[in-house]
Amino acid sequence: MLFNSLDFAIFLPIVFILYWFVTQKNWRLQNGLIVLASYVFYGWWDWRFLSLLFFSSMVDYVAGLAMMKEQQQRRRKWYLFISIACNLGLLGFFKYYNFFIESFTTAFSFLGTPFHAGTLYIILPVGISFYTFQSLSYGIDVYRRKLEPTRDPIAFLAFVSFFPQLVAGPIERATHLLPQFQKARTFEYSKAVDGMRQILWGLFKKMVIADNCGQFADQIFSQSGSYSGSTLLLGAFFFAMQIYGDFSGYSDMAVGLSRLFGFDLMQNFSFPYFSRNVAEFWRRWHISLSTWFRDYLYIPLGGNKKGRSKTIRNTFITFLVSGLWHGAHLKYLAWGGLHALYMLPHLLKNKTAKKETAIAAGKLIPGWKEGFSILLTFLLVVLAWIFFRANSLADANQIYSEIFSSSFFTIPEVLPKKIFLLLVFFLLIEWLGRHSFYAIEKTGSKGPVWIRWAFYYLIVLLIFSEGGRTQPFIYFQF
Amino acid sequence: MMRKFLYRFLLFSLLPLLTFLVLEIRIRTKHTQLFQEEKLEQAFRHKAGAYQWVNTIKHPKKVFLLGSSSIKYGLSCRELNRLAADSLAFINLAADARDPIETYFILKQLDLSAVSAMYMGIDPWIYTRNYYRNRHQYLLLDLPFTKALRYSKDYDLRLFAKRYKALFHFPDPDHPAAILQTSIPADFGSVALTKKPVNFNDPVSKKFRLNEYGWSELQFTYLQKIVSLCQEKGIAFTAFYPPRRMDFINDYESNCRDIQASFLAQLQKSGFTKQIKSSILSLQPGNDSLFADAYHLNKAGQETYSRYFFSFVQEN
Numbered sequence: 138m139l140f141n142s143l144d145f146a147i148f149l150p151i152v153f154i155l156y157w158f159v160t161q162k163n164w165r166l167q168n169g170l171i172v173l174a175s176y177v178f179y180g181w182w183d184w185r186f187l188s189l190l191f192f193s194s195m196v197d198y199v200a201g202l203a204m205m206k207e208q209q210q211r212r213r214k215w216y217l218f219i220s221i222a223c224n225l226g227l228l229g230f231f232k233y234y235n236f237f238i239e240s241f242t243t244a245f246s247f248l249g250t251p252f253h254a255g256t257l258y259i260i261l262p263v264g265i266s267f268y269t270f271q272s273l274s275y276g277i278d279v280y281r282r283k284l285e286p287t288r289d290p291i292a293f294l295a296f297v298s299f300f301p302q303l304v305a306g307p308i309e310r311a312t313h314l315l316p317q318f319q320k321a322r323t324f325e326y327s328k329a330v331d332g333m334r335q336i337l338w339g340l341f342k343k344m345v346i347a348d349n350c351g352q353f354a355d356q357i358f359s360q361s362g363s364y365s366g367s368t369l370l371l372g373a374f375f376f377a378m379q380i381y382g383d384f385s386g387y388s389d390m391a392v393g394l395s396r397l398f399g400f401d402l403m404q405n406f407s408f409p410y411f412s413r414n415v416a417e418f419w420r421r422w423h424i425s426l427s428t429w430f431r432d433y434l435y436i437p438l439g440g441n442k443k444g445r446s447k448t449i450r451n452t453f454i455t456f457l458v459s460g461l462w463h464g465a466h467l468k469y470l471a472w473g474g475l476h477a478l479y480m481l482p483h484l485l486k487n488k489t490a491k492k493e494t495a496i497a498a499g500k501l502i503p504g505w506k507e508g509f510s511i512l513l514t515f516l517l518v519v520l521a522w523i524f525f526r527a528n529s530l531a532d533a534n535q536i537y538s539e540i541f542s543s544s545f546f547t548i549p550e551v552l553p554k555k556i557f558l559l560l561v562f563f564l565l566i567e568w569l570g571r572h573s574f575y576a577i578e579k580t581g582s583k584g585p586v587w588i589r590w591a592f593y594y595l596i597v598l599l600i601f602s603e604g605g606r607t608q609p610f611i612y613f614q615f
Numbered sequence: 616m617m618r619k620f621l622y623r624f625l626l627f628s629l630l631p632l633l634t635f636l637v638l639e640i641r642i643r644t645k646h647t648q649l650f651q652e653e654k655l656e657q658a659f660r661h662k663a664g665a666y667q668w669v670n671t672i673k674h675p676k677k678v679f680l681l682g683s684s685s686i687k688y689g690l691s692c693r694e695l696n697r698l699a700a701d702s703l704a705f706i707n708l709a710a711d712a713r714d715p716i717e718t719y720f721i722l723k724q725l726d727l728s729a730v731s732a733m734y735m736g737i738d739p740w741i742y743t744r745n746y747y748r749n750r751h752q753y754l755l756l757d758l759p760f761t762k763a764l765r766y767s768k769d770y771d772l773r774l775f776a777k778r779y780k781a782l783f784h785f786p787d788p789d790h791p792a793a794i795l796q797t798s799i800p801a802d803f804g805s806v807a808l809t810k811k812p813v814n815f816n817d818p819v820s821k822k823f824r825l826n827e828y829g830w831s832e833l834q835f836t837y838l839q840k841i842v843s844l845c846q847e848k849g850i851a852f853t854a855f856y857p858p859r860r861m862d863f864i865n866d867y868e869s870n871c872r873d874i875q876a877s878f879l880a881q882l883q884k885s886g887f888t889k890q891i892k893s894s895i896l897s898l899q900p901g902n903d904s905l906f907a908d909a910y911h912l913n914k915a916g917q918e919t920y921s922r923y924f925f926s927f928v929q930e931n
Binding site: 141142143144157324325326329330333344590593594597601602604 | 616617619620623624627630631764767768772773775776780
């Protein structure tokens with residue numbers, strides 16, 4: 138079920154009413170309702186994979202309880218291993234089986250030793266990478282004794298399957314979200330209104346920005362061989378806007394929906410395209426995943442505490458794994474690798490952990506140095522997206538060679554004026570709201586009611602009149 | 616708190632809901648006026664701009680080929696003109712997903728004085744409301760409310776926005792007036808298909824969805840108007856089924872028997888009494904290599920079918 142579908146428009150009010158009017162006196166009953174609603178939400182796409190979701194949740198629930206009861210460290214480690222093996226085993230099978238088989242076949246053929254293993258027709262369960270990582274974080278935190286495991290299976294099932302963030306995050310930590318399922322929730326007017334506002338902005342990002350930019354990105358990338366370098370760079374720009382609008386729009390809706398039910402989710406995007414360097418970009422882009430990799434991969438590998446060469450090694454490993462998390466394809470590895478390369482100057486100067494300052498603090502427009510840094514970082518990020526969006530590595534290479542050729546200095550063949558106008562409006566609002574949790578958090582809550590409502594009506598109007606052709610959320614496939 | 620939230624939310628929703636209600640009532644009550652010929656003409660006449668070159672062809676015996684993509688890619692005018700030793704001037708007015716409404720208004724804008732015959736390819740799914748998604752958005756006003764609701768769920772969430780846009784904008788702002796084309800195209804409007812069409816992967820029965828959306832009576836009405844226009848101008852009119860690949864024919868015969876019967880009934884109901892000629896090429900097995908997909912001929916198929924078609928024209 139998509140957030141921007143009629144099905145969901147019917148589903149949400151039913152769950153909302155049952156949640157606040159029928160089950161409101163008993164938070165355990167509310168959790169039960171959330172589990173039921175989440176399983177319906179997920180099963181709407183393909184009910185067969187509900188068992189996978191249930192199995193993944195139960196493995197971690199049981200492993201958590203076992204780790205709590207067990208005092209011997211060796212045995213605790215075994216329980217953690219079982220939890221990780223089950224989760225990553227499922228993820229590996231559904232997402233990476235064919236990729237590794239094909240890679241082995243190619244590698245062995247290259248070495249002159251034929252290797253025969255059949256690939257399988259495997260459907261990738263929606264959101265498997267998200268809920269697997271969320272569930273995994275629970276097991277690891279319990280093992281590390283950072284979290285007391287829950288004895289309440291319904292609360293745990295609700296934590297893993299919570300429908301607003303089930304299929305595309307934010308990937309919540311058990312330490313943050315699980316306790317919210319273990320106490321009573323009260324309806325707060327300001328929180329609910331804020332949630333609605335964030336949902337509205339998320340819908341705008343998805344339906345107006347992402348879907349419109351997506352049409353042009355698709356057009357340009359599908360015939361990349363026949364466009365000039367300038368058009369291809371524009372295509373990459375449209376894709377950059379599409380993926381941001383799509384994914385951060387989804388996150389906004391997820392956070393907003395959670396607020397309607399009395400939950401607080403973490404911020405997943407913090408205006409990443411206004412970053413002044415790539416390290417900052419990664420502190421602002423897909424924060425829940427970046428911090429997940431930081432806490433459960435980068436730091437366990439040694440982080441930046443074991444010398445410069447190991448820091449560089451750990452950074453490359455983290456980025457490559459992050460690339461692979463996005464999809465079983467070499468192009469995602471290349472994308473992760475390129476970002477790791479971007480980080481190299483920061484690593485060599487030991488600047489990655491620099492304390493963040495606000496973007497253009499106290500100013501309407503940034504100074505020339507800050508402005509230049511923002512533009513340069515954005516350009517680097519856009520160039521990296523080419524690996525991500527291209528149909529193959531070969532296509533990406535062809536696109537790069539065209540961009541860095543004389544055809545870059547021609548006028549692009551595709552110049553959709555209406556989309557540019559919408560993007561100017563969008564980026565302006567994002568810039569003005571860059572110090573908030575989401576762009577219209579304050580823009581939309583200041584001033585007299587009629588001005589605020591007029592602004593909301595304008596957004597609604599733009600969604601209905603300028604929304605692009607509906608496309609599924611990009612991150613569902615990861 | 617909850618009461619305040621719900622009250623505010625309902626209050627906020629009231630304006631869009633009322634607007635929605637008023638517009639839907641207007642569409643429902645003004646349906647006949649909205650679909651008067653003059654109104655439709657406003658939405659479609661600009662399409663003729665792309666065919667100004669047709670009037671520059673000075674030939675006493677022009678033959679128009681009408682229909683959708685199956686005709687655009689299925690027949691080569693250059694080949695037909697060669698076979699006719701230039702005694703006839705074949706001109707292809709077919710286009711991707713072109714329907715009788717659009718065809719009629721293009722014809723109305725053209726000089727028909729030297730046209731001796733028109734051949735129209737009939738693809739039954741073109742006559743469904745399900746096909747409105749490939750059409751000028753003005754036709755979305757022809758969907759009754761419940762069907763529009765279903766349509767927006769099935770195909771396009773912005774359907775209602777498009778309906779209201781169509782209601783107030785003439786001509787449709789998304790379809791700017793076609794650039795006037797006065798130079799004659801290389802193959803007189805025909806195009807050889809070198810790529811595989813992308814949106815023809817569903818089984819044929821799924822193209823109709825008659826239970827959900829039904830036939831478009833407007834399309835039948837305008838087919839009949841084309842026939843009447845031809846009669847009025849003394850032009851011979853022939854309808855025929857374009858060639859299909861054998862698997863399509865088998866699929867259609869086994870799964871679309873009722874649909875075909877219903878289609879013929881609708882034709883009769885609209886006053887269309889002409890017999891639709893079968894395509895000779897379709898009836899011959901082993902012609903799969905001539906097709907790019909089940910409905911469209913490739914370049915080799917276009918040349919072959921043009922020869923078959925010319926014999927068919929001579930017989931007529």
